[in-house]
Amino acid sequence: MTMPAYSIVYFVVNYDTGADLIAELHHVDVPGATAMAARGSVNSRLLSLLCLDEVRKEIVFFIDETERAGRIMREMVERFKLAKKHRGIAFSVPLAGVFGARKMKDVSQEEEVSEGMWQVIYTVVNKGDAKSVVDAANAAGARGGTILHGRGSSVHNETTIFDFPIEPEKEMVFVLAPKEKTDDIVASIHQALRIDEPGRGIIFVMNVTEAHGLAEQNA
Secondary structure, eight states, X not given: OOOOOEEEEEXXXXXXXXXXXXXXXXXXXXXXXXXXXXXXXXXXXXXXXXXXXXXXXXXXXXXXXXXXXXXXXXXXXXXXXXXXXXXXXXXXXXXXXXXXXXXXXXXXXXXXXXOOSEEEEEEEEETTOHHHHHHHHHHTTOOOOEEEEEEOOOTTTOEEETTEEEOOEEEEEEEEEEHHHHHHHHHHHHHHHTTTSXXXXXXXXXXXXXXXXXXXXXX
C-alpha cells in the first residue's frame, strides 16, 4: 500500500489578512493551521531611505496530503487575490516525513517529488543580522525576504546570569528565488555573514513544488 505524500503550504500575507485566512482554512477542514507574525523587507531604495521598507506580515502554514494541499492553496490564492501585487505569496514544499499530527498517520516519504522552478533559501542568524542577510540576498538578485524571530541554544553562544543559562535570540530569513539565482544568493549571504565561522549561522535550501504570486510580486 502506497503511503500518501505530504506537503507544507506557506502563505505570506499582510498582517490584517492572517486571521481571515485561518478562518477560511478551517472552513475547508484543514487539519490544523498556524499563523506567525513576521516582517517583510521591500526592495525599494526610496522606502529604505524613508525607513519604511519593513512591513508587518503574517506567515500562515498547514500540512496536508500533497494533492489536497495544492488544491486548497490554489483556492485560497483565488479567494484572497494573492496573484495581485502586494497581496501576498503562497508556495508549497514537499515533506520527507510527518510525525505526531493527530489527523495524519506517521509517515516517511521516500518517493521522488517533482521539482519546480523556485527554491526557498532559509538562513538562521543571530539577532540583528537579518537585515544583512536581506541586503546580501538583494545584492545577488533577490527581491526582499521575510524575517521571523526565535531562540536557539548553542554551546558556542550560551551565556549565564547568576548561573542561569540564557539562550541567544535568533532571526530566520527566508527568501524565495528562481533556481537559476539560488547559488548566487547563497554565496552572497555566505560571504557577507561569514557563515563558516562558529556561531554565525546556517543556510539551507529547499525545493518549491508550486508557487503563486511570486512573478507578480517581483515585477
